[in-house]
Amino acid sequence: MYKFKVILAGDKNVGKSSLISRYCDNSFDEHMKETIGVAFKRKKVIVIENDSEIALGLNIWDFGGEEKYRKLFPSYSYGANAALILFDTTNEKTLNGIANWVKIIEDNCTSNVVKLLIATKIDLKEKREVSTKKAMEYCNNYNWCKEIIKTSSKTGEYVEETFLTIAKNLLKRNLHKCKDCGTFFSIKLKFCSFCGEKIEMDVSPI
Ligand SMILES: Nc1nc2c(ncn2[C@@H]2O[C@H](COP(=O)(O)OP(=O)(O)O)[C@@H](O)[C@H]2O)c(=O)[nH]1
Ligand SMILES: [Mg+2]
Numbered sequence: 185m186y187k188f189k190v191i192l193a194g195d196k197n198v199g200k201s202s203l204i205s206r207y208c209d210n211s212f213d214e215h216m217k218e219t220i221g222v223a224f225k226r227k228k229v230i231v232i233e234n235d236s237e238i239a240l241g242l243n244i245w246d247f248g249g250e251e252k253y254r255k256l257f258p259s260y261s262y263g264a265n266a267a268l269i270l271f272d273t274t275n276e277k278t279l280n281g282i283a284n285w286v287k288i289i290e291d292n293c294t295s296n297v298v299k300l301l302i303a304t305k306i307d308l309k310e311k312r313e314v315s316t317k318k319a320m321e322y323c324n325n326y327n328w329c330k331e332i333i334k335t336s337s338k339t340g341e342y343v344e345e346t347f348l349t350i351a352k353n354l355l356k357r358n359l360h361k362c363k364d365c366g367t368f369f370s371i372k373l374k375f376c377s378f379c380g381e382k383i384e385m386d387v388s389p390i
Contacts, residue, residue: 185228186368187241188354190347191261193285194270195278196250199304202337203270204246207347212338219248222260229351234361238368240351258292265358266298266350271319273303273334274311279322286326298353299328302346307336 192200201219205211208225223246231238247253247260261267267289271278282301289297301323303314316332323329333349335342359368365379375381 185239185241186359186370187243188265188351188358189243189245189263190266190268190350191245191264191289192247192268192270193289194268194302195272195275195281195285196248198270198272198275198278199337200270201246203268203302203304203335203343203346204244206337206340206343208244210340212340218250219246221248221253221256222246227347229347231348231351231355233352233355236361236366236368238355238359240354242347242351254288257288261289261292264289264293264297265354266300267293268300268302268346268350270302270304271314272305273314273319274305274308276313279314279319282322283325296357298350298357300346300350300353301326301329301332303332303334305336305338306334306341307338 192204194200201216202212204225205213208227225244227242227244229240229242231240245260269282269285271282289299303319316334319332323332333342333346335346337343358371360371361368362376362379364381365376367376367378369377
């Protein structure tokens, strides 16, 4: 199974640990404990692409968003294949924090890293401070940001979709489908690692 490292970034209390907890354990805690330093979970995700099913292993890294932990970020983000950048729809300050997180990610990860912007806590409609329009206006500054996924870890809305979107993007950027045997293999290879055929010119990017 192909494994990928996914990191979460965003200010303290935006809901990073809650998103992971909903996705990996299907649970939600109103009084989630602060993350100390770095935490880690694994989950398998099945992606269907070109009528083929492929299982990807996501190694999901959680990070204590407090300033004092930021010096850990270079080692935390080392080798990351994807980054989820979160802001809290009930706290406008966290939207302004995005620029900082994007810079930290771009400074510490390769340019191939999949980035996805996530709005959290959409169940708290009465406390909302950031409209989708405002967030989109802000994010137009980033040419990688075409959409914002709006989630609630409390109700579970769009949590599965978030990680499925990440998985599909990881597949697109990192794997090819072999035309000979139909298996997916790393784009870094010049031959199919399953059927052994040298198929440099005979791969179909997905
Ligand atoms: N209502 C609601 N509360 C949330 C949601 N996500 C997180 N929270 C709450 O926000 C607080 C901070 O969440 P946490 O996951 O610890 O944030 P982190 O510091 O980014 O890891 C906790 O009290 C959570 O219960 C959500 O989708 N809806
Ligand atoms: Mg946390």
